[in-house]
Amino acid sequence: MIREEANKELARRSYRDYVEYAHFGLYKHFPHTDLICEHIQPIADGEQKFIIIEMPPRHGKSMTTTETFPSYFVMKNPTKRVITVSYADTLARKFGRKNRDKVKLVGQKLFNVNISPLVSKANDWELENSGGGMISVGITGGATGHGADLLVIDDPFKNREEAESLLMRDKVFEEWESTFLTRLHGGGSIIIIMTRWHEDDLIGRLLKKSNFKWERLRLPAVAEDENDLLQREVGEPLCPGLGYDKKWADDKKVQVGSRTWASLYQQRPSPADGNIFKRHWIRYYVPNDEFKRKYNLGDEVKVLPRLFDKSVQSWDCTFKDTKKSDFVAGHVWNRKQGEFFMLDREHDRMNLPTTISAIRRLSTKWPDAIAKYIEDKANGPAVMQMLKGELTGMIPVEPDGGKEARANAVSPLFEAGNVYLPHPLYKPWVEEVIEELVSFPNGQHDDDVDAATQALNKLRIGKKSLLDRYRDLM
Structure with missing residues (x-):
């Protein structure tokens, strides 16, 4: 009692x-x-x-x-x-x-x-x-x-x-x-x-x-950082007492795949290391040696070459002129032999007039990027029609396969260390690009991914020996 x-x-x-x-x-x-x-x-x-x-x-x-x-x-x-x-x-x-x-x-x-x-x-x-x-x-x-x-x-x-x-x-x-x-x-x-x-x-x-x-x-089902709320060691499961131990976690991750594991079990819809594009694959460049010395950057950071073999613009033009619409993304990418460099970016929610202005602005800033690849769907045809006769080099791109297929086609370039993005100390906006890359395909937006994969798929043409090497690695 x-x-x-x-x-x-x-x-x-x-x-x-x-x-x-x-x-x-x-x-x-x-x-x-x-x-x-x-x-x-x-x-x-x-x-x-x-x-x-x-x-x-x-x-x-x-x-x-x-x-x-x-x-x-x-x-x-x-x-x-x-x-x-x-x-x-x-x-x-x-x-x-x-x-x-x-x-x-x-x-x-x-x-x-x-x-x-x-x-x-x-x-x-x-x-x-x-x-x-x-x-x-x-x-x-x-x-x-x-x-x-x-x-x-x-x-x-x-x-x-x-x-x-x-x-x-x-x-x-x-x-x-x-x-x-x-x-x-x-x-x-x-x-x-x-x-x-x-x-x-x-x-x-x-x-x-x-x-x-x-x-x-x-x-999360498995602790993954030192700030775990339960003060678990990295890799320690949440509740082995219910049978959800390390072996269960390893097996479950294989069963459901990395995407579902990251979101449903780790409460992290964007995998920490990325899905198609892994975070540790990202390589950086800076404008010159002086910049590199100023910030004490290591040898893994590359100095931007002075001359390039090819320079292009790439545009993903999806706009509805609403707060819930996707962003318009415009990139400038250059190729130097078997390496690819992202040089610039326009990114915002835009309507037709502001998209036209952005393309004009990027074209003036980068005159060597004569080829302007514009996805031939959504608002792309309207953009090209408006700029016809004013800007040269506008090339409609018919999407080849789905977004994930296009991303998978260029992911070996990242994995091989042949793609360089500006260092965040040089271009802070690159952090947004990186987060979208590693979140893809389950991120909130994919406009930067579309612009980047479109550019890389075009720039890699003619590099058959390099691509054969990538296939051998896969």
Whole structure:
């Protein structure tokens, strides 16, 4: 009896203990679930917090949070209300039912509360005589007429197909802004729990655009840096106690591929070392020896040659003149024998007039780049028509294969160390190009990749012996 009373008192005071108590001994904590409980406990104690939790699948994220925390929060704060959201009404209803059933089982014993017999549906329940409760809806189901002191969003995307759909990503974000965020009461808290599919998913956008002070709990399946939240060693798995050990991680990475492993399991939609283009393949140049000495750069950094064999412009002209449209990218690339150098870049969201101005500007700046390759789709034909008779060397390029095929065709040039980008100390904008290269094909934008691969595919023509060497290496 004394032990039972002690366990009940611990469950009242500590959410960590409540999780174990409410699952009747069928739940076991691990370091990462301890961390989650530590961070969300203050919400139940009355503190306003905005928390993002990124975790791989099957590691207890929903059981620890969405299926359990709303019941604890409402019982401790019986006048407060919770809205829980997921990608489908059926899953949201499951979350509602799990929490309702916990209140039925332990509510009277722990907090002297009960479910109201008048409002007791799985997706909409209340506490008796207090007004607190929980509703559960799909991300597109809306929550009209309901307010929340706690908003929990658990996996708003069903799968990769949904997450890779710009239409769906826009729809989820629109629901966040126009529906659910407007339901939050003053002083209310938010918990967002996801496995990541895409860098432009809900978490990606919130980290870029939201003015909330987010606490981000990013918990990759395998630790990959010294700043790991659990102070794991690099390479240490998140939860070997559940069978997800190093061997499981090695096997799973092979099974699902590097792209899915990086996003779904590591919560890093862009692989740290890249996908088609590896970060460690990037080579740099600087304008002269004086610059190299000034910044004490090593021998691996090349000095830009004075003369080149060929110079070209390459343009990816996709514009809609909206804030959500892709960028227009224009590059200047030069070739010196078997080496390729990116010299300049125009990059912005542009409409037709500003694109025309950018091409004129780059043509004046680099008169030797006579060939101007412009992809013969989207807005390319309109651009060429506008500049016809004014600029020479405009060449329409019919895309050969998909974007990934064109990228794979030139990736051996990067791997062999024959492609040079300006050093970030020389041209800081190159860091944006690098991030887009290593994020491709699952990055938010690919305009720089399109412009670069188009230029390199044209410049490499005539280098058959070099390309044969690359094929031998593959």
